[in-house]
Amino acid sequence: MGDQPDGDRGPNQAAPTEAEDTPDAAARTIGGQSRAAMSEDARLSEKLDHDHAVETNGRMAVCRRCGFRTVAPESDRHLVSERYRARAREWLEASARTRRADYKRNARDT
Ligand SMILES: [Zn+2]
Secondary structure (H helix, E strand, C coil), X not given: CCCCCCCCCCHHHCCCCCCCCCCCHHHHCHHHHHHHHCCHHHHHHHXXXXXXXXXXXXXXXXXXXXXXXXXXXXXXXXXXXXXXXXXXXXXXXXXXXXHHHHHHHHHHHC
């Protein structure tokens, strides 16, 4: 006994998890405190990561899908900086809107 994975999580840790799957274990600290402490730039970068997989040409640290910087030319992580913060926010909003519209269209067609 005692090796249940949920054993050390209190009942009040059942915080509503966002429908995001964070591959990065560090961003997944219990209680979401590290998430709250993350800078907005880091959060936006993460959202872009979730939105789509980074695509670079292997030489420049720029994602071809969204046009934002990535951590490195061959990285799979976006890197939003202060300068692109507003643009990243808009980009993500537009992306979410498109997705919702697609979803509605699909739901109607079936
Ligand atoms: Zn991208």
